[in-house]
Amino acid sequence: MQFTGYLRNDGRKGIRNTLIIVYLVECVHFVADEIAAAHKGSPVHVIGFGGCYPNQHADKVINALCTHPNVGAVLLLSLGCESFHKKQLLKNVAASGRPVHTITVQQAGGTRSSIREGCEWVASALRDMAAQPQAPMQINELVVGTICGGSDATSGITANPAVGKAFDKLVSMGCAVMFEETGEMIGLEKHMSGRAVSKELGEELNNAVLKAARYYTIMGHGSFAPGNADGGLSTIEEKSMGAYSKSGSAPISGLLKPGDIPTRGGLYLLDVVPDGEPRFGFPNINDNAEISELMACGCHIILFTTGRGSVVGSAIAPVIKICANPETYRRMQEDMDINAGKVLTEGVSIDIVGDEIIARIMDTAQGQPTCSEALGHKEFVLTYKSFEPAGPSCLPS
Amino acid sequence: MGTGIHKAIRLHPDDNVVVCIQTLQAREEILIAGNIATMANTIGIGHKLACKHIRQGEAIIKYGVPIGVATENICPGAHVHSHNMKSSYIETYLIQ
Numbered sequence: 443m444q445f446t447g448y449l450r451n452d453g454r455k456g457i458r459n460t461l462i463i464v465y466l467v468e469c470v471h472f473v474a475d476e477i478a479a480a481h482k483g484s485p486v487h488v489i490g491f492g493g494c495y496p497n498q499h500a501d502k503v504i505n506a507l508c509t510h511p512n513v514g515a516v517l518l519l520s521l522g523c524e525s526f527h528k529k530q531l532l533k534n535v536a537a538s539g540r541p542v543h544t545i546t547v548q549q550a551g552g553t554r555s556s557i558r559e560g561c562e563w564v565a566s567a568l569r570d571m572a573a574q575p576q577a578p579m580q581i582n583e584l585v586v587g588t589i590c591g592g593s594d595a596t597s598g599i600t601a602n603p604a605v606g607k608a609f610d611k612l613v614s615m616g617c618a619v620m621f622e623e624t625g626e627m628i629g630l631e632k633h634m635s636g637r638a639v640s641k642e643l644g645e646e647l648n649n650a651v652l653k654a655a656r657y658y659t660i661m662g663h664g665s666f667a668p669g670n671a672d673g674g675l676s677t678i679e680e681k682s683m684g685a686y687s688k689s690g691s692a693p694i695s696g697l698l699k700p701g702d703i704p705t706r707g708g709l710y711l712l713d714v715v716p717d718g719e720p721r722f723g724f725p726n727i728n729d730n731a732e733i734s735e736l737m738a739c740g741c742h743i744i745l746f747t748t749g750r751g752s753v754v755g756s757a758i759a760p761v762i763k764i765c766a767n768p769e770t771y772r773r774m775q776e777d778m779d780i781n782a783g784k785v786l787t788e789g790v791s792i793d794i795v796g797d798e799i800i801a802r803i804m805d806t807a808q809g810q811p812t813c814s815e816a817l818g819h820k821e822f823v824l825t826y827k828s829f830e831p832a833g834p835s836c837l838p839s
Numbered sequence: 840m841g842t843g844i845h846k847a848i849r850l851h852p853d854d855n856v857v858v859c860i861q862t863l864q865a866r867e868e869i870l871i872a873g874n875i876a877t878m879a880n881t882i883g884i885g886h887k888l889a890c891k892h893i894r895q896g897e898a899i900i901k902y903g904v905p906i907g908v909a910t911e912n913i914c915p916g917a918h919v920h921s922h923n924m925k926s927s928y929i930e931t932y933l934i935q
Binding site: 673679786 | 848850858859861862883886887899901906920921933
């Protein structure tokens with residue numbers, strides 16, 4: 443299975459060629475949105491970090507996203523007094539060969555003149571990006587992440603195991619794939635450690651889940667929303683069983699922290715729960731905060747399963763929505779790429795839905811917009827966190 | 840409506856609950872473990888019904904694994920949810 447990708451200087455290939463406008467503090471978020479609004483219809487997305495105080499995690503994620511293979515050019519928007527390491531970021535993006543420019547709003551003369559300068563730069567960068575070299579891309583060069591959002595009790599019996607089947611097939615084809623949300627693996631740590639490629643990695647996986655259980659206990663709230671209960675999920679253990687089935691049955695090759703990029707194919711767990719004592723609140727405040735971290739680990743495409751019915755997409759990486767609940771699918775078809783609920787209503791096998799997911803990944807990689815892309819969704823969320831680097835046994839040697 | 844066998848499925852032979860594969864209306868009849876049960880309330884797709892007598896303190900088994908503990912005695916055919924079971928890990932947050 444082969445298609446055409448955008449070849450970047452680091453050898454990675456993208457399936458989209460998007461210009462991103464990056465606000466380096468919330469104070470210039472509006473200015474970023476105005477520049478993007480003036481280019482509606484062009485591949486221009488807004489991402490950013492709202493905080494004024496420095497944060498190593500946010501720095502790592504923003505650097506990873508500005509050099510993501512789906513990104514072709516970067517406009518940095520600074521107010522002028524925030525703490526973000528914008529000079530190093532500018533150097534890193536320039537070194538990656540992408541067109542990049544910084545506008546400092548305090549020096550540019552305020553809102554109107556910054557928007558004017560931004561619009562001029564974006565128009566010229568979009569012309570440069572059209573000349574981006576393309577190259578044949580194999581399916582094993584794709585990195586695919588998965589997340590569930592708005593889960594209900596159908597998620598764990600239709601869409602999630604179907605993603606698990608698709609993951610097994612992608613791993614056998616040589617792709618790097620990743621699952622996350624260790625707060626939804628509570629009670630399953632022993633089973634998951636048993637799937638690790640080494641004993642040492644197994645211990646790391648086990649510890650990641652124990653860390654999540656402790657963290658969420660201190661927060662006083664599991665990774666569980668009232669809508670999950672309305673949808674028939676009674677406990678975090680039950681939700682976890684469903685969520686875990688997205689990982690399929692392949693051996694687990696590594697444990698990533700946000701911003702770590704897998705260097706070879708295989709199944710990875712992304713640890714999204716901060717290390718150390720809780721400092722900045724809930725690990726991920728919503729689904730898009732998780733998607734940002736999957737993208738920072740190089741994911742080209744996100745497989746998003748939902749039972750209750752989420753409508754989100756994302757900046758940078760196309761989101762494929764797989765609807766678990768046939769009743770939700772009937773109500774929200776326009777937002778859903780795949781109806782996994784037919785496992786319940788038509789007796790279609792999980793395996794066939796898994797194949798349908800692979801086919802949709804191929805269509806998306808070839809440029810066909812997903813439902814959320816066609817609807818214009820470009821959500822992005824990034825919050826404060828603190829991480830220790832992943833241990834020596836976490837990544838394949 | 841279809842027969843009971845098409846309205847709920849048992850995901851694993853060890854399970855003491857079955858899962859509704861369609862929304863069941865109040866007073867609708869469903870065949871569970873060879874007995875006909877009548878729904879007391881409308882139960883949404885994906886929700887659980889007991890397929891055995893479950894005693895207070897006993898584990899609720901779904902997918903062949905414990906997903907929580909019964910907080911009261913539960914009769915076959917009864918809805919199993921946050922009103923009669925709880926997590927063994929982190930309490931479930933509900934909007935009252």
